Amino acid sequence: MNIEQIPDNFKRALSISAHPDDSEFSAGGTLAHLAKTGVKVTLVVCTDGGKGGRDVDNITEVRYQEQEAAAALLGIRKVIRLDYPDGELTASDDFRDRLIEIIRQTTPDVIFGHHPQTFYKRHGRMAYMGHSDHRAAGSAMLDAIYPRAGSPNFSPGRGGDPWSPAEVWLFDCEKPDHLVDVSQGFSEKIAALQAHDSQQGAGGGLAEGARRLGHYLGSDSQPAEPFVRLILRR
Numbered sequence: 001m002n003i004e005q006i007p008d009n010f011k012r013a014l015s016i017s018a019h020p021d022d023s024e025f026s027a028g029g030t031l032a033h034l035a036k037t038g039v040k041v042t043l044v045v046c047t048d049g050g051k052g053g054r055d056v057d058n059i060t061e062v063r064y065q066e067q068e069a070a071a072a073l074l075g076i077r078k079v080i081r082l083d084y085p086d087g088e089l090t091a092s093d094d095f096r097d098r099l100i101e102i103i104r105q106t107t108p109d110v111i112f113g114h115h116p117q118t119f120y121k122r123h124g125r126m127a128y129m130g131h132s133d134h135r136a137a138g139s140a141m142l143d144a145i146y147p148r149a150g151s152p153n154f155s156p157g158r159g160g161d162p163w164s165p166a167e168v169w170l171f172d173c174e175k176p177d178h179l180v181d182v183s184q185g186f187s188e189k190i191a192a193l194q195a196h197d198s199q200q201g202a203g204g205g206l207a208e209g210a211r212r213l214g215h216y217l218g219s220d221s222q223p224a225e226p227f228v229r230l231i232l233r234r
């Protein structure tokens with residue numbers, strides 16, 4: 001797969017992740033690149049992150065503070081917490097309605113989020129298991145985008161006028177079809193991942209994992225992030 005440049009025609013972007021750190025891990029370089037070029041980026045975190053990482057007192061508040069710090073490092077303007085219990089996310093009517101509202105309020109040209117069918121991903125001979133919260137977040141996001149957020153017949157008046165993004169970029173996927181150069185946002189991505197201190201485990205933690213993956217997909221001078229890119233309108 002060729003490494004492509006990130007498009008320069010987006011003005012507003014929305015990234016919807018199940019847990020604190022998911023957007024940074026999968027799309028942090030892309031989001032930092034967009035923010036640097038003047039794109040207004042909003043981040044949605046769907047769960048409270050209460051089951052992640054080490055045994056830390058008051059983990060949801062710790063993770064919220066880490067998420068705010070990480071988002072600031074990426075240049076993200078606003079973080080919206082939905083605070084569903086970690087590990088229990090489903091693509092419920094309530095969850096979908098809240099995403100419809102956010103999409104209509106933020107009017108993104110591009111929406112980033114989890115691929116809804118990822119039960120596992122392979123990198124070389126290794127396999128990485130998918131998370132049920134990620135699939136639920138991806139499913140609710142796609143259901144919110146179409147047919148709902150863009151239609152006046154669904155949730156009328158909620159969040160404002162109907163809105164449809166021009167593109168959807170799915171991350172966290174087994175078979176990506178689009179690889180982008182994130183050399184302009186990679187140092188910010190690594191810094192943002194390091195800000196999630198409660199999630200760092202053995203072997204260098206999140207940042208080292210992302211560094212290896214980015215360089216594996218691209219090169220030391222041109223790290224890359226993979227997506228499934230869906231162009232809905234031009």
Ligand SMILES: [Zn+2]
Pocket residue numbers: 018019022131134
């Ligand atoms: Zn996650």
